[in-house]
Amino acid sequence: MMLLSDASCRSRSSGAAVVMAMLLAALAATIAATLLWQQQRWIGEHQHRRDQVQAQALAMAGVQWTRQIVFDNAPAGNVVHLGQPWALRLPAMPIENGSIGGYIVDAQSRLNINNLSTTSTTATSTRAALQRLFAALALPPNLVNTITDWVDADDKTSDPGGAEDAWYLAQPIATLAANAPVRRVGELLLVRDVGPASMARVRPFVAALDAPTAVNVNTAPAEVLAATVAGLDPAAAALLVASRDKTPFTSVADFKARLPRPDLATDETSLDVRSDWFEVSIEAQQGDTLARARALLRRSPTAGEWPVVVWQTVE
Ligand SMILES: [Ca+2]
Structure with missing residues (x-):
């Protein structure tokens, strides 16, 4: 057996200690880097979640704000038209850590699908207008x-093209007809032969409101005016829109007087120059997150109260 000198032993022990120290330092650095990465990731997730919550809260606050705008700028019982402040689209305004913007649409500028659920003259004229x-x-x-x-x-199935429970029950995924007014226009995607493509085309011109409503001729697009007044062609409807944008209709009688021909048929119960229903869309951004709030407002039946929020969503 070879005996090592004390000096040699000390030298080897010293070398091992250096290697051990280096390994420990490397391990400590790795642990520190891992902890830092996890902490940064946690902070990032926390900030993203905080921004998301703040953006959603801002969008919901925006809906409340539009209630006041409608209350102040589209007074009950008065003529409602697109020259009033409620109709101005608010572009994305910078705020701390983001922006907020939105717009209000007169829901009575569209044909109310739920008019079809009644047996009134409004139902008959709405059916003809939708056709x-x-x-x-x-x-x-x-x-x-x-x-x-x-x-x-x-x-009772309406012919042609109607569908009641019997048709829906016979489908691969059996369902029933709603047999009730729809709350959102999107629910019509459940209806026989209504697909995303037809929905996209019709969506800008229809609404789903919880009570029978007339079309506001001061806010309706030319397509809706042409549909509402039998015999009014698209070009004449566009001229009417240009005319009312300069001088809003003061009454349904005023609207009828300004039609291009006196013989054009109109059901006066399906027309109005006032509105009680408004759709709201708000977008709020915080950091890199975006929240969208949508709501349907209905004018309060109680004088002096802000409009009621019929439904609202935030995503
Ligand atoms: Ca039915």
Whole structure:
């Protein structure tokens, strides 16, 4: 056996200690880097979540703000038109850590699908108006029968194209007709033959409101005016829109007087120059997160109160 000198032993022990120290230093550095990465990731996730919550809270606050705008700028019982401040679109305004913007749409500028669920004259004129609208949009007018069956209370199939429980029960995924007014226009995607493509075309011109409503001729787009007044062609409807944007209609009688021909048929109960329903859309950004709030406002039946929020969503 070879005996090592004390000096040699000391030298080897010293070398091992250096190697051990280096390994420990490397291990400590690795642990520190891992901890730092985890902490940064936690902070990042925490900030993202905080921004998301703040953006959603801001968007919801924006909806409350629009209630006051409608209350102050579209007074109950008065003529509602697009020259009033409520109709101004607010572009994305910078705020701390983000921005907020949005707009209000008069829901009575559109044809109310739920009018079809009643048996009033408004239902009859809305059905005729929707058939003209669908034809103008190159959609099958029979779809109006299908939608009528979806929202009307009875189980009698409208011909042609209607569908009640028997048709829905016979599908691979059996369902029933709603037989009740729809709350959101998007629910019509459940209706026979209503697909995303036809929905996209019709969506800007229809609304789903919880009570029978007339079309506000001061806010309706030309397509809706042309559909509402039988015999009014698109070019004449566009001229009417240009005219009312300069001088809003003061009454339904004023609207009728300014039609291009006196013989054009109109159901006066389906027309108005006032509105009680408004759709709101708000976008709020915080950091790199975006929140969208949408809501339907209905004018309060109680004088002096802000409009009621019928429904609202935030995503
Ligand atoms: Ca039905």
